[in-house]
Amino acid sequence: xxxxxxxxxxxxxxxxxxxxxxxxxxxxxxxxxxxxxxxxxxxxxxxxxxxxxxxxxxxxxxxxxxxxxxxxxxxxxxxxxxxxxxxxxxxxxxxxxxxxxxxxxxxxxxxxxxxxxxxxxxxxxxxxxxxxxxxxxxxxxxxxxxxxxxxxxxxxxxxxxxxxxxxxxxxxxxxxxxxxxxxxxxxxxxxxxxxxxxxxxxxxxxxxxxxxxxxxxxxxxxxxxxxxxxxxxxxxxxxxxxxxxxxxxxxxxxxxxxxxxxxxxxxxxxxxxxxxxxxxxxxxxxxxxxxxxxxxxxxxxxxxxxxxxxxxxxxxxxxxxxxxxxxxxxxxxxxxxxxxxxxxxxxxxxxxxxxxxxxxxxxxxxxxxxxxxxxxxxxxxxxxxxxxxxxxxxxxxxxxxxxxxxxxxxxxxxxxxxxxxxxxxxxxxxxxxxxxxxxxxxxxxxxxxxxxxxxxxxxxxxxxxxxxxxxxxxxxxxxxxxxxxxxxxxxxxxxxxxxxxxxxxxxxxxxxxxxxxxxxxxxxxxxxxxxxxxxxxxxxxxxxxxxxxxxxxxxxxxxxxxxxxxxxxxxxxxxxxxxxxxxxxxxxxxxxxxxxxxxxxxxxxxxxxxxxxxxxxxxx
RNA sequence: GCUGGCGUAGCUCAAUGGUAGAGCAGCUGACUUGUAAUCAGCAGGUUGGGGGUUCAAGUCCCUUCGCCAGCUCCA
Numbered sequence: 001x002x003x004x005x006x007x008x009x010x011x012x013x014x015x016x017x018x019x020x021x022x023x024x025x026x027x028x029x030x031x032x033x034x035x036x037x038x039x040x041x042x043x044x045x046x047x048x049x050x051x052x053x054x055x056x057x058x059x060x061x062x063x064x065x066x067x068x069x070x071x072x073x074x075x076x077x078x079x080x081x082x083x084x085x086x087x088x089x090x091x092x093x094x095x096x097x098x099x100x101x102x103x104x105x106x107x108x109x110x111x112x113x114x115x116x117x118x119x120x121x122x123x124x125x126x127x128x129x130x131x132x133x134x135x136x137x138x139x140x141x142x143x144x145x146x147x148x149x150x151x152x153x154x155x156x157x158x159x160x161x162x163x164x165x166x167x168x169x170x171x172x173x174x175x176x177x178x179x180x181x182x183x184x185x186x187x188x189x190x191x192x193x194x195x196x197x198x199x200x201x202x203x204x205x206x207x208x209x210x211x212x213x214x215x216x217x218x219x220x221x222x223x224x225x226x227x228x229x230x231x232x233x234x235x236x237x238x239x240x241x242x243x244x245x246x247x248x249x250x251x252x253x254x255x256x257x258x259x260x261x262x263x264x265x266x267x268x269x270x271x272x273x274x275x276x277x278x279x280x281x282x283x284x285x286x287x288x289x290x291x292x293x294x295x296x297x298x299x300x301x302x303x304x305x306x307x308x309x310x311x312x313x314x315x316x317x318x319x320x321x322x323x324x325x326x327x328x329x330x331x332x333x334x335x336x337x338x339x340x341x342x343x344x345x346x347x348x349x350x351x352x353x354x355x356x357x358x359x360x361x362x363x364x365x366x367x368x369x370x371x372x373x374x375x376x377x378x379x380x381x382x383x384x385x386x387x388x389x390x391x392x393x394x395x396x397x398x399x400x401x402x403x404x405x406x407x408x409x410x411x412x413x414x415x416x417x418x419x420x421x422x423x424x425x426x427x428x429x430x431x432x433x434x435x436x437x438x439x440x441x442x443x444x445x446x447x448x449x450x451x452x453x454x455x456x457x458x459x460x461x462x463x464x465x466x467x468x469x470x471x472x473x474x475x476x477x478x479x480x481x482x483x484x485x486x487x488x489x490x491x492x493x494x495x496x497x498x499x500x501x502x503x504x505x506x507x508x509x510x511x512x513x514x515x516x517x518x519x520x521x522x523x524x525x526x527x528x529x530x531x532x533x534x535x536x537x538x539x540x541x542x543x544x545x546x547x548x549x550x551x552x553x554x555x556x557x558x559x560x561x562x563x564x565x566x567x568x569x570x571x572x573x574x575x576x577x578x579x580x581x582x583x584x585x586x587x588x589x590x591x592x593x594x595x596x597x598x599x600x601x602x603x604x605x606x607x608x609x610x611x612x613x614x615x616x617x618x619x620x
Numbered sequence: 621g622c623u624g625g626c627g628u629a630g631c632u633c634a635a636u637g638g639u640a641g642a643g644c645a646g647c648u649g650a651c652u653u654g655u656a657a658u659c660a661g662c663a664g665g666u667u668g669g670g671g672g673u674u675c676a677a678g679u680c681c682c683u684u685c686g687c688c689a690g691c692u693c694c695a
Contacts, residue, residue, distance in 0.1 A: 591655080
């Protein structure tokens with residue numbers, strides 16, 4: 001809206017009772033609410049619960065936190081305190097590590113500050129003046145930050161006795177901040193540089209309403225509850241232990257079964273789509289990794305060993321093996337495209353600090369395939385892969401987003417190659433009729449790519465499929481096929497995964513379902529529970545029949561009350577419990593209890609088998 | 621890798637520098653069970669590993685391994 005010269009926006013908002021407004025955009029520039037128009041302007045008010053509003057609120061929360069810290073720690077020195085995606089942080093140096101108790105104290109102090117309702121006052125000063133001020137305060141980090149700013153005029157914000165160097169804008173006064181919480185503290189380096197002093201980074205979050213804050217805190221609780229490392233232990237799926245080594249997963253029977261189910265699904269689907277199974281060795285001569293370029297570009301992440309004085313590298317990717325299959329004989333245009341698939345086990349050296357459950361490991365299995373095709377076939381091949389992605393995501397009931405990354409500054413290949421491949425990817429994306437995002441210049445140096453990110457049950461995004469065109473490897477390995485005209489031509493190579501890493505995907509599944517796997521994925525689908533030891537024989541009988549019908553079943557023979565045995569089964573999240581006793585043995589049936597739903601009554605064994613087969617949707 | 625926190629029974633967690641404990645799980649026995657925890661008993665440990673301080677170390681110090689969080693989203 002147009003507002004005339006000389007109007008103070010804060011007064012305007014007050015006069016018009018615009019309740020949620022905390023800042024404004026004047027002719028497109030964000031300003032504090034306490035801003036007086038120097039000419040008639042276009043004004044757009046920013047609400048506290050908008051994206052920009054929240055950012056301002058959180059940034060101000062960071063300042064208020066800094067003020068609280070200054071009160072509690074007289075010698076505190078400050079670095080930066082920005083708003084981030086779900087909150088804010090401030091890097092401070094108080095001469096010692098901070099504890100949870102410190103956080104509580106800081107939070108209490110912040111409440112006092114918000115209650116006091118100090119206005120945020122902006123002053124414009126020269127850079128020189130700002131430097132003098134922060135030098136006087138002994139805030140050496142701030143001094144360094146100010147020195148790195150090119151502008152001669154800078155701004156300061158003050159609330160109460162706390163002054164900070166800041167671009168703003170901020171909320172009008174401290175009691176605009178009502179719903180906030182400090183979350184955690186960890187060390188971080190000044191400017192992220194490990195040669196610089198280590199500081200304490202305090203994370204917090206702030207929202208427009210109590211409800212939003214509570215929702216977010218609940219979300220964090222939910223994330224904790226779903227942690228695949230915790231559930232993996234509780235459900236006895238896998239373990240990672242020190243004697244074996246960090247980043248190496250040990251799969252227990254139920255976890256291994258989960259893998260098996262997914263891998264069987266993968267194999268079936270790949271065969272359907274014209275892929276052929278291949279298998280390369282784990283170790284390949286280092287010389288070959290030099291040819292591929294991995295030795296120059298990826299050596300840091302590889303493991304090497306020596307056999308009879310010859311150096312070998314453990315594969316971090318499967319492409320070299322697949323290339324060897326392609327190269328094993330002369331190829332004709334008639335047999336292209338070749339689609340080579342392998343559930344390939346790869347090893348990558350990840351730094352110890354970044355290892356994380358199944359999400360970041362040092363050995364994992366990729367559902368990896370390489371497609372060798374002609375330039376003309378590229379388009380259809382990418383369409384085929386995206387179709388496969390959609391099919392797989394539908395089966396697992398995941399929604400997903402796609403991104404395409406185009407040619408970066410540093411790249412190899414001709415303009416024509418890039419254009420051809422990028423067009424093929426875009427065409428395929430268009431063909432899906434789904435929205436996608438374009439990341440200009442974000443591609444790998446050897447070709448453009450599509451990334452797929454799935455969305456889980458609580459809205460988190462996880463990278464799964466990637467599809468990458470590659471112009472280097474066919475070149476480096478001199479791959480050819482004989483075309484119609486009898487002349488050798490170079491094929492295009494596409495690297496692609498659908499689920500990505502099986503380990504990572506299982507972590508996502510565990511967190512997505514919170515361990516409550518749907519029937520077709522449940523490692524154990526049904527558990528037979530005899531009412532008492534007297535019915536062990538009949539229970540065995542039922543168990544054998546279900547086994548024969550290829551149902552994943554086990555049997556609970558502990559001498560306990562059925563209530564307790566049912567409790568165990570519920571805790572283990574087993575979809576069906578089959579109680580058997582006198583009644584059931586007489587009728588050759590089972591009493592079916594469904595997880596979370598309770599008793600479904602008595603069914604014959606055949607009826608139950610039919611029911612469970614129908615319910616798993618015939619997927620597996 | 622770096623910084624900080626943590627590491628006690630299979631699991632979850634107790635224990636002022638002063639005899640390492642509980643619940644669950646396990647084993648044994650009793651009970652013979654009808655839809656989310658029956659009762660009793662037994663066993664379970666070089667307190668992550670190594671070194672040191674001390675009359676005395678789970679506790680304090682050093683070192684090593686592992687786990688957890690973080691390590692620019694740039695006033």
